[in-house]
């Protein structure tokens with residue numbers, strides 16, 4: 001949060017409110033710090049403010065695809081701002097705290113820990129405050145400030161070059177796969193210019209499930225699960241109480257299910273190779289061989305014999321028979337799939353098999369089952385492979401960091417270096433934006449018009465849009481508005497676009513066909529073997545990266561509240577760790593905190609061991625999120641990135657990354673005493689090695 005420097009007011013002229021009388025002052029926070037002679041500008045307030053009175057304004061959490069509605073408490077306060085190129089202090093309405101919006105069908109008045117920390121995006125000390133142009137080598141991090149007029153002119157000139165060469169298809173736009181009118185506007189603009197559809201990338205991509213749902217149910221989207229009314233829930237790897245899909249909405253529904261009803265005792269079974277946060281909530285944890293989860297689902301559906309399923313999955317026949325009996329008799333019952341089972345090379349089989357189980361149990365569109373909120377047709381997008389294989393000439397990158405979020409073997413940084421001109425709309429320097437030629441920082445979500453069309457979390461479609469909660473702190477601009485400005489600055493301006501994103505959001509949306517489930521008759525289901533990179537003899541462990549409860553896919557590692565948040569299962573904070581089966585570790589002479597080298601065919605990394613009694617003996621797991629080479633003072637050079645050593649294996653049906661398809665070997669390379677890098681929070685005692693104090697800890 002911005003400090004409240006004590007700077008005396010000066011006489012001001014409202015007609016020239018940003019060209020204010022300079023004053024001499026001292027402040028602990030401004031650039032004047034330590035130089036009392038430096039002048040600090042105090043701008044005239046732009047709002048009518050009532051001292052001490054809070055107002056509450058709605059917005060949308062941008063930190064994952066769930067699109068939870070939030071309420072920001074706004075109060076007056078002094079903030080360091082940029083106005084017309086000048087730094088100064090202003091008294092303005094400032095968002096002080098975020099909570100869930102009780103009126104919102106997704107968040108239902110709740111907010112996850114990540115959502116709570118979202119406010120730090122706005123006040124982050126390393127946030128980019130103005131447009132920048134690269135001045136050194138690509139990746140050197142050398143940029144100079146430029147004005148918005150210069151930036152828009154330069155980007156428009158690059159697009160004019162493409163148009164003059166009739167090469168508009170060489171413009172590409174890369175972003176996250178989010179359902180929103182913002183993405184619709186981008187797609188519309190690209191199409192009108194003559195470019196191809198936007199490219200989307202996300203490490204934890206559920207496209208294979210959407211595709212399976214399109215085949216099984218006629219809905220190319222993620223389902224909403226009516227957990228509140230379910231009496232039997234079986235999850236195949238889906239971390240629906242932590243990070244998967246619309247986790248907040250499903251956690252709330254799960255909580256209501258757990259309240260129980262007279263005469264009904266709901267049961268939750270979790271199938272996985274690792275005891276996750278969600279698995280720890282289950283009544284029963286079923287350990288299943290990685291890559292075979294769908295076989296178990298087929299056995300529960302009666303489409304596979306318990307004996308065959310037991311042979312493949314490692315789950316005892318008696319357990320399979322009992323689970324099948326329970327699932328068919330303790331209805332309403334519903335099955336979920338997510339996480340690692342959706343990231344094997346045979347993920348399409350697992351998704352289809354779990355869909356079969358839901359079809360056989362007739363859970364679709366039933367109370368206690370699954371449903372799909374009617375939605376318009378999703379924007380057509382392209383996979384990232386298209387721009388890796390054939391570099392565009394101009395690449396616009398919006399809120400995605402593929403250099404961090406793809407395996408080293410994909411050589412993403414090299415692919416981006418082949419792009420002649422890159423524009424990033426990022427608010428921070430990260431591994432990807434550092435490669436940009438221009439950085440045109442977006443407003444924070446609290447300073448912008450925002451919208452979301454959540455695909456899951458509510459049985460009904462609940463598109464939302466909200467105006468800014470507060471005025472911008474810095475010389476940033478809303479990315480959709482920048483794109484619209486560029487479209488007008490072209491030699492041949494693009495016709496048929498709105499003037500502003502606000503205008504676009506407030507115009508009536510084009511009606512699109514609603515999709516609703518069309519259950520299909522169960523048919524034969526072909527098993528396909530999972531393919532793992534690395535010979536099982538040489539690389540005996542399945543490598544299981546998982547979405548961090550704090551950092552999700554690593555995009556939130558720059559938020560210090562989340563670095564400080566202990567992991568719910570290990571209590572790890574500010575660090576990375578490798579989870580290894582406790583018994584296996586003892587047999588190998590590995591103790592908690594010992595340094596382990598994890599090696600795949602693609603490379604190796606080192607991290608401290610965390611002994612976990614709930615992980616399969618032939619698996620090791622690591623949270624994704626740390627190991628940034630360049631991502632603000634809080635995340636840079638902290639821990640290691642497990643994505644780097646993944647094989648670039650893909651799921652054939654979707655072309656998306658099979659991030660659960662890598663085998664590794666491990667070796668102890670140091671002990672806890674020598675390399676004390678496992679930072680755990682235990683009860684009220686925070687164990688913290690000396691080296692961890694330093695960069696970033698003063699904040």
Ligand code: SF4
Pocket residue numbers: 061062063064065066067068111112113114115116246247248
């Ligand atoms: S689940 Fe958490 S991080 Fe995701 S949108 Fe909701 S509050 Fe934000």
